[in-house]
Amino acid sequence: MTTDFLVGQIRKKESFLCIGLDTDLDKVPKHLLQEEDPIFAFNKAIIDATHHLCVAYKPNTAFYEAYGIKGWQALEKTINYLNSNYPEIFTIADAKRGDIGNTSTRYAKAFFEDLGFDSVTIAPYMGRDSVEPFLAFKDKHTILLALTSNKGAFDFQTKMVEGKELYKQVLEISKTYENSENLMYVVGATKATFLTEIRNIIPNSFLLVPGVGAQGGSLVEVCKYGMSDNVGLLVNSSRGIIYASDQENFAQASAEKAKELQQQMSLELKKR
Numbered sequence: 001m002t003t004d005f006l007v008g009q010i011r012k013k014e015s016f017l018c019i020g021l022d023t024d025l026d027k028v029p030k031h032l033l034q035e036e037d038p039i040f041a042f043n044k045a046i047i048d049a050t051h052h053l054c055v056a057y058k059p060n061t062a063f064y065e066a067y068g069i070k071g072w073q074a075l076e077k078t079i080n081y082l083n084s085n086y087p088e089i090f091t092i093a094d095a096k097r098g099d100i101g102n103t104s105t106r107y108a109k110a111f112f113e114d115l116g117f118d119s120v121t122i123a124p125y126m127g128r129d130s131v132e133p134f135l136a137f138k139d140k141h142t143i144l145l146a147l148t149s150n151k152g153a154f155d156f157q158t159k160m161v162e163g164k165e166l167y168k169q170v171l172e173i174s175k176t177y178e179n180s181e182n183l184m185y186v187v188g189a190t191k192a193t194f195l196t197e198i199r200n201i202i203p204n205s206f207l208l209v210p211g212v213g214a215q216g217g218s219l220v221e222v223c224k225y226g227m228s229d230n231v232g233l234l235v236n237s238s239r240g241i242i243y244a245s246d247q248e249n250f251a252q253a254s255a256e257k258a259k260e261l262q263q264q265m266s267l268e269l270k271k272r
């Protein structure tokens with residue numbers, strides 16, 4: 001999917017919501033456990049109830065890998081369901097990969113060609129040759145971890161390296177990578193006040209912003225400091241939406257939570 005198409009969807013739906021499909025069988029409604037594939041049954045119900053309120057879904061692969069081959073099959077069914085039924089939706093494989101070039105090429109094939117995701121999250125730690133194999137795919141997006149939402153972000157990401165915080169080095173150096181127009185970046189909603197400086201370095205890049213909802217980040221602050229002329233934001237909530245209820249009406253309950261965020265996003269878009 002092109003970035004222009006994504007921006008068009010955001011304007012049309014008045015939403016830059018990404019719903020995280022972090023599907024955990026300990027948390028899904030009990031009646032679904034009788035289904036042949038409870039993970040897919042849960043995801044399908046959530047997607048059908050919320051697709052008009054969001055522009056992206058982000059399955060975090062850890063939640064699927066934890067169930068072995070069955071989990072991976074549920075991930076494959078989920079991305080196929082999205083691509084067949086809702087092709088206007090931007091899909092993110094939250095896999096946080098990155099390795100020597102030869103290996104990164106295989107990861108890129110797995111997520112972009114075999115599974116057919118629009119984007120994948122990548123750790124920048126191994127540098128240029130670990131990221132460029134992902135960037136080589138046309139109309140696919142590589143979402144580089146810049147400043148993450150967790151406490152451990154301060155262990156390395158904000159440390160000074162050659163006079164600049166490491167996360168700023170990530171932003172600046174990655175701009176020199178081949179096909180860098182295919183880059184997006186992760187910035188945690190819990191780090192919203194850093195967004196002004198981040199926007200000075202990457203004024204127009206799309207940011208995936210997790211951390212509203214369960215982690216306590218503020219949507220209003222993220223928009224205040226992080227929204228660009230082309231919106232430039234995908235704000236993710238996972239647990240705060242998908243586990244709104246553990247009863248039969250769980251999908252409807254998740255749609256209500258998604259609608260609350262979509263309505264706040266609509267207001268933020270109108271402020272511009």
Ligand SMILES: O=C(O)c1cc(=O)[nH]c(=O)n1[C@@H]1O[C@H](COP(=O)(O)O)[C@@H](O)[C@H]1O
Nearest residue numbers: 020060121148149188210214215237238239
């Ligand atoms: O790359 C991510 O999506 C990510 C980066 C980050 O800095 N913080 C973060 O929480 N995430 C992911 O975003 C999701 C957040 O989930 P909730 O806290 O339940 O909304 C999880 O899948 C995390 O792995």
